[in-house]
Amino acid sequence: MKAWVINFSLNHAKRVYLLMAIVSLGLAAFIPTIQIDTDPENMLPDDQPDRVFHNQVKQEFALHDAIVVGMVNDESIYNTDSLSAIHQLSNKILTIDGVVNPDVMSLSVVDNIEQTGEGSIRFEYMMKNPPSSESEAAEIQQNVADLPLLLDTLVSGDGKAASIYVPIKDKNESYRISQAIQQHIDALNTDDQFHITGLPVAEDTFGYEMFVQMGISAPLAAAVIFLLLLFFFRNLTIVIAPMIIAMATVLSTMGLLIACGFKVHIMSSMIAIFLMPIAVVDSVHVMSEFADRFKPGADVKQVVKDVISHLFRPMLFTSITSTAGFASLALTPIPPVQIFGVFVGFGILLAFIWTILFMPAYISRMSEKQLKALQAKLHGDQQSLIARFIPKLGLFSTSWSKAIVIAFMTVLAFSIVGIEKIQINDNPVRWFKQDHRIRIADRVLNDHFAGTYDAFLVLSHTKGTAYATELLQRLTDVTEQLEDSSLKSKLTTLLNNTSEQTFNASEFIAVIDDAFFAEEPVAAEAVDAGLLEQAMSLLEQYQSETQYFTQPETLQYMASLQQALNKSGVVGKSNSVVDLVKTVNRELFSGEQKDFVLPDSQAGVAQTLLQYQSSHRPQDLWHMVNPSYSRAVVWLQLTSGDNQDMLTVMDTVDAFTKQNPLPEGMSLKWAGKTYINVVWQDAMVSGMLDSLISAFIVVFIMMVILFRSIIFGLMAMLPLSLTITFIYGLIGWVGKDYDMPIAVLSALTLGLSVDFAIHFIDRTRSIYAKTGDFYKTIQLMFEEPGRAITRNAIVIAIGFTPLLFAPLVPYITVGIFLATIMTVSALVTLLMLPAIFNLGKSKFFPKQQDNQNNEFK
Structure with missing residues (x-):
């Protein structure tokens, strides 16, 4: 299969170009139909219970x-x-x-x-x-x-x-x-x-600016990567190739996402900027090895064939492992994160396919003049800063192996302590920079007011539904016994349109009242007065017992709960029907503060509510209680939308109800945007942990299969493990909140950190299989292979720098930490791995009797 693909690419270049154009432009045609979605509520599935x-x-x-x-x-x-x-x-x-x-x-x-x-x-x-x-x-x-x-x-x-x-x-x-x-x-x-x-x-607003940022960051990243590649390879002709692959990958992936009907969320908006640097990684390896192998007069096609054949397996496995890292996000319970992971994974595999198809076709069709110019430029790379630095790094890693291992173990311990300091927190308003008008408005208004963030504590009386079911049945029985009349027709219609959840006793009472006090009394033979009186008695009893949030003792409990919340230090103010009743009660009596209290009877409460309904805004009452008074809402104003503050509020309620148990039949639940943010953050953290563990196991198994060795499989996981630990330890130490973009970086760390290790170990074993000399192997490793790994790390790290100038904090976060991830994973690969190999060379590289043995032995 590998040979067929390479031969097809070399012998049918125009078909490859046409295929690439059709796929890329065909999928890109869907991009104008893009729809933006920045609602954090959509971080949860539609059927998630809290949502x-x-x-x-x-x-x-x-x-x-x-x-x-x-x-x-x-x-x-x-x-x-x-x-x-x-x-x-x-x-x-x-x-x-x-x-x-x-x-x-x-x-x-x-x-x-x-x-x-x-x-x-x-x-x-x-x-x-x-x-x-x-x-x-x-x-x-x-x-x-x-x-x-x-x-x-x-x-x-x-x-x-x-x-x-x-x-x-x-x-x-x-x-x-x-x-x-x-x-x-x-x-x-x-x-x-x-x-x-x-x-x-x-x-x-974030959605609008995110859309703008997509149109700025991706082209800027492409420009930065192009300039870097031009600096490294010093030849415009060959540098164009990886840029074509990157653009084709980004356009195809984003087009496919939109064609599948998915909206572009904050997560998927980063797909383009993620894929742009990643898509050129394999191309850099191909160009580096081609530069190392090609000599004037050589058969270009044969050199390209040798290069692709040699790199095919490590490139395939790095692509698969990177895809596994991102695809693991599909295991999270967060739909936008699932979409992000799946499509980035798709893009990585597509980039690999385009690389093995397009790069051979492109290079093999370069003119002799272009190849000579390329060779002249690339030979000059031997004097570049990277070419001079990399061999020294290899010498350092073998000369100071013990010190390097001790240093990395110290960093590991430091990182583990930092991980324990991580605080999970997010707030959509903090997705903007400090000087953004949204942040300024948030800061100013929350300094002055009780708070611009909402949370709703919903109190319910559980007796109402069961009681309503029983009463509806009894009313049905009474109605069926009535003789035919307009009253029976009205009650039947009302019963047919009423459920246990929507039952409102007042509607039935009003219909029966109309029958009793009609200007033309209903004939005795048409209406059984005894049955109606029985129904009225049942309804009035129900209304008295189930209008739970008109009972003084219930409202007093709510008042005590509000008082505890107001003293929490996080809640700026709480509002409920209690405040309304107290206010109206005060004005009904003296108008003085001494009467700012709850009435001592249910009838007194009902009177205040009746009075309020004659105001210009009677509908405001139904924002606080439902019409049956079986459920009430306490509106909390918070000066912060941070998850940690919302959790403090929830803990306050838990502490209060522990000391003051909920009255029998009462239950409470949370609602509101600030609470929903806590729910999806918690789901994302647990989901990310599950996906990370699962992907880690899958990648380890793949490494064992690739190297046919458990010990080399473990070594391949070492840069990944140290990088993830260091990055999250650093987050803990610097006090950066664990938020949405930070959580997603775990997948990127897993996907990219193992790439360098795969290439390093694979090339080391390949070279050692030919030389049989460990030190000669390390010397050769820190030439072209080391340069290729270094170039890739620099390309990816610097390729994300345009994000640092974005007005949106998640983009800046991704840019900073991706550069850190690339730097750390490259250093661990180029320092830690050769140091460990040196200390255990007799175990890792026993003297080979036959240098022609399989390099993956």
Whole structure:
């Protein structure tokens, strides 16, 4: 098979070119249909339980993702100009398509609640019109201070900042809507500072900038790699070949991903920049060995055939092991990571195929003049810095073998300690640089307000569903006993459209009430009054018992839980139906702080809720409780979206419920974007660990098969093991959070670190099989093979440097750590392996009696 492929490439070059063009351009044709996805929620499968519950809660309580617009005045926002700007901007926001107008929260559209007499309250817009005097502005300030639901949410406690919460219908429209808001801000005639933040806009903005970055980083990486190869090989003609392979690989892989219907996530956006340097690795080995073997007058095709035949096996295995490293990501429970791993793996194999097909065809068709020029240039490589340095490195590795091994073991111990310091943490807002407008807005607004990050603690009463099932059956029995009438028809329709989950006793009570108090009473023969009274009694009993979150003792438990959360140091503020009931209760009585308490009866609670529903925003109540009052939400405002802070909040709740057990029948679960980020991070870490272990075992087995030796298989895994340990130890020591890009680097480390070892061990054994002399073998190894490994390490490391100039932190992280991975793995390969071989040369390389023996013996 190998011989057929090589002969086909050498003898049918035009067909190879045509095949490459058809595949590459055919798949690249799908790239214009690209769709971007940066929603971290999609890091979890659609049917993942936490995600399913999160979306159920959003639907049940009509909760929408929101953009947070903040205005800051260094003195006070309570002045006519600032408040007028807020009013004007709020009105403009209401005109933007995609905004959920009824739920917009701003001083101009929320209610002020105040007493009009004992037992009577009034709901008026807090700022229906902007104030015309400073005294009116001061009155607004006092009114806000009296409303805990607004203070530190819509206006900061220090009075220097105000916010507008802009709920949106589709979080994928966040960037567009935020840009529209910014245009309205730019049109305002005010000196106040404005900021726009919130997880939805951060994520969607990242998507926009990620798309831009894809178009910048990949071409820059290609340019850097091209210049490096030109510097190493000093011949434009031959350097064009690996660049063609890299471009064909990237275009084909990205085109296939898009053609398969996958959206480009933050993970898959890095495929192009990952593949660009990796795709030229095999080509560099081919060019290096060709330069070493080719002499003027030699048969070009025969030299190419010898080079490819010699390199075919190690290139195949390095490609397969790299593919295994990335493909192992398919074992993670994170869909975007699975897609990233599978397609990078595909790209690596495709690059190998193009290399063994295209490189022989291309080189063999170079003119005699080009080959002479190439030879003249490449012979000059003997005087290059790399050519002078590499033999010295080989001499150093054998002269100081014990010291090198001790040094690496010390680094290993240092790294293991660092690994124990790793902290798992992520936050989509921190995907931007410190000076990015999103980061600045996040920092400023969270300094002023209770927090722009949301988490929802959902409390449920489990008795309701079972009770509803029983009651629905009894109501069905009662309805069937009624004589035919419009009432029976209405009840039957209501029953047919009601389930245990959607049961609302008030709807049935209203229908029966209408029958009792109709202007034309229903004839006795048409309605059995006894049956209706029985049904009404059952419904009222159900309503009393299952409207769990109108019971004072339940609300008191919630109040205590909120108090514990507010003291946690991480929660800026908590909001729930408790705060609403206390506020309305205060205004129903004295309007003074002493009455800012929960009513002592269920009827009293019901009265406050009934009063609130006469406000301009009655729907706000259903953001806190469901209509059956069997489930309630505590809205937590956090000043940080870091996973570690969310975990602290969860630990606070766990500690509280341990000391104060949940009332019988009550359960709690988490929802909200900040919580979902914790879930997928945890899934990714455990998934990455599983995939890494699995891939490590697979690669080791492949190494044993390749070298037909367990001991050489172990040696091949040594650079990989030391590199992974060092990289993650370094992360722990420098305090870099273990986040999404860091987690993915484990696959890259596994895939690339073993490549150098394969080539080094394979070439060492091959040379030793011919020389039978260990020191002569090492001397030869640190010529062309050593130069090729060094060139590849430099090409890959520097090929990622364009990422360092990206405005997005994940790209910068990948660039820095990839350069580190390449440097460490190359050093371990070129220093550690020859040092160990030298110390155990009698074991690794016993004196051969027959130098013609199989090199993989």
